[in-house]
Amino acid sequence: MKHYDLSVIVTAHNCAKYLTTCLNSIQVAMGDKFPQCELVLINDSSSDDTPALFEAFAAGRSNVVQYNVAFKNIGKVRNFGVSQARGDYITMVDGDDQLKPDSLVEIINFLTTNEPDMLITKLTEVRDSSSPVNHEPMQLKQITTDIAIKKYLIHQAFQAHFIGKFIKRSILLRCKFPNYICYEDAFVFPEVLKSCKDIYFSSTGPYMYFKHGNTLSSDLDEEKIKLCRNGLDQMSLVLKGDYKFLQVCHWIEFINRNHLTISKWKDRSSIKQNIEEVDTLPFLLHPAVRISYKRKLIKVKKLIRSW
Numbered sequence: 268m269k270h271y272d273l274s275v276i277v278t279a280h281n282c283a284k285y286l287t288t289c290l291n292s293i294q295v296a297m298g299d300k301f302p303q304c305e306l307v308l309i310n311d312s313s314s315d316d317t318p319a320l321f322e323a324f325a326a327g328r329s330n331v332v333q334y335n336v337a338f339k340n341i342g343k344v345r346n347f348g349v350s351q352a353r354g355d356y357i358t359m360v361d362g363d364d365q366l367k368p369d370s371l372v373e374i375i376n377f378l379t380t381n382e383p384d385m386l387i388t389k390l391t392e393v394r395d396s397s398s399p400v401n402h403e404p405m406q407l408k409q410i411t412t413d414i415a416i417k418k419y420l421i422h423q424a425f426q427a428h429f430i431g432k433f434i435k436r437s438i439l440l441r442c443k444f445p446n447y448i449c450y451e452d453a454f455v456f457p458e459v460l461k462s463c464k465d466i467y468f469s470s471t472g473p474y475m476y477f478k479h480g481n482t483l484s485s486d487l488d489e490e491k492i493k494l495c496r497n498g499l500d501q502m503s504l505v506l507k508g509d510y511k512f513l514q515v516c517h518w519i520e521f522i523n524r525n526h527l528t529i530s531k532w533k534d535r536s537s538i539k540q541n542i543e544e545v546d547t548l549p550f551l552l553h554p555a556v557r558i559s560y561k562r563k564l565i566k567v568k569k570l571i572r573s574w
Contacts, residue, residue, distance in 0.1 A: 271305040271330065272379050273371070274354030274436065278309050278344050279362030283316040285477070286362050290324045296366035296473055300375045306331040307348050312339045317362070342444040342451035345429070349439045355379075357436050359429045363479055367391075367402035370473030377405070377467075378433060384463035386433040387415070387425050388472025405469040415466045416506065419456065420513035421555065424468065427456035431474035438462050449491050453498035457505040492525050496538070503541075512553045515545050516560040519567050526570045539571045 275293055279286060290306075297304050308321040308331065318335050325331040332351065338344055349357060356378050360366065378386065391400055410418070418424045425431075429452050442459045444451045460466075499517055506514060518541040522529060529535050542564070551561050 268353060269330075271354040272300070272303045272375055273356045273358065273433070274305045274307055274352035276307045276309065276345070276348035276352060276357060276359045277362055278311065278341065278348065278359065279313065279317050279321070280311045281313045281315045281317060282362030283313070283320055284363075285479075286317060286320045287324075289360065289362055289365055290320075292365035292368075292475075293360060293371075295368050296371040297375075298369045298372045300372050302330065303375060304330060304371070305352065305354050307352050308333040309344055309348050310335045311341075311344050312337050340446055340448055342447040345444045345451060349436065352436055354436060356433045357439055358431075358433045360474075361430060364430065364477050365393075365475045366473045367400060367475060370402040373405055374433060374473065377407070381467070383409075383465045383467050384435055384438060385459070385465075386467045386469070388431045388433075388469045388474065389425065390428070390431045390472060390474050390476045392478060393475050394478045400475055402473065403471040406471050407467050407469050410466050410468050412460060412464060412466060415463070415468070416457070416460050416510060417513065417555065418468070419460060420510055420516065421557065422516075423557075424470075427453040429456075430476065431472050434459065434463075445497075447494050447497075450494045450498045453495070454501050457502050461505060487525070489528055492528050495521060495525075496529075512545075512550050512556055515541065515550065515564075516556060518542060519560055519563045522567045522570065523563050526567075530574055535574055539574050542567055542571055 277290070277293070293306065294301060308325060310318045310321055321333045325333040334347070334351065336344065336347060345359070374386065388405070393400060419427070438459060442455050442462055445454045447454065499521055502517065503514060518538070522538065522542065529538060545564065547564065550556060550564060
C-alpha cells in the first residue's frame with residue numbers, strides 16, 4: 268500500500284456548481300508535492316453532477332480515490348473518509364470551498380520535518396468570489412494543549428471546524444465523529460485537542476471558506492439544536508471542571524440563540540443549572556471572558572427565570 272504524507276478528504280453533497288474549481292484549487296495548492304498527497308473524494312447522496320465530476324477528476328490520477336455513499340450524515344462521511352485515508356496527516360475540504368495557490372507546499376514541508384500532532388491554521392472567509400485571495404506564508408507559533416483549548420473556547424482564533432486543520436491520522440482514528448448530520452465537529456474537537464501534545468497555530472492559512480448562504484448548522488431546526496446541546500454536554504464531559512467560565516460562554520450563546528425552543532424541553536433543568544451555578548461577579552471580572560458574553564450572561568439569567 269502506497270504511503271502519503273497528507274490525505275485531503277473532500278466531502279460533497281450536491282456541490283457540482285463549485286466542485287471543479289474546488290478540486291483544481293487543491294491540486295494547484297499542492298504544487299510539486301501533489302505525488303506525495305492523496306485525495307479522498309466522497310460524494311454523499313448527491314442528485315446533481317457531483318459523482319460524475321469526482322469520477323472525471325479521479326480518472327488517470329493514481330493518488331485520487333472516489334467513493335459514492337448514501338449516508339446522508341456528515342459524521343458518518345468523515346469517519347468513512349478517515350478509515351480510507353492512507354496519509355500520515357489528514358485535512359478536510361468541503362466541496363464548495365477552495366485552497367490558495369501553492370499553500371500546501373509549505374505546510375507539507377513543515378509537517379514532514381516537525382511531525383506535530385496538529386497544525387491549526389486560520390480560515391479566510393470569502394463573501395465575494397470575484398476578489399482574488401493571495402497565499403501568505405505561515406505565521407507559526409507552537410502552543411501548549413492548555414492554550415489551544417483556551418483559544419478554542421474563546422472562539423476567536425479558531426473554532427471546531429476540521430477544515431484548515433492538519434491532524435495525525437492516528438489521532439483521528441481514535442477520536443471518532445458522532446453519527447450526526449451537523450455539529451459533529453464540535454462534539455469531537457475537545458477530545459482531539461486533549462489528545463494532542465504538540466500543537467502549532469498559524470494566523471494565516473490555505474483555506475478559503477466561502478459564505479454561500481445557509482449551511483447545515485445555520486438552518487436550524489429542533490433536531491439540530493439538540494445535536495448542538497449534545498456537543499456542549501460532551502465538551503463538559505471531556506474538559507470537566509477546567510476552563511469553567513469559558514465553557515459557560517458556550518452555554519450562554521446556546522441559550523441566547525435557542526431559548527424559545529429550549530424552554531419547551533422537559534429536560535431543560537440541566538441546561539438551566541449551567542447558568543444558575545455561575546458566580547456572576549467573578550465571571551464579569553474574568554479577563555479571558557469576552558465583553559459580549561458578560562452582557563449576555565445578565566440577559567440569559569433573566570430568560571431562564573421563567574423556565
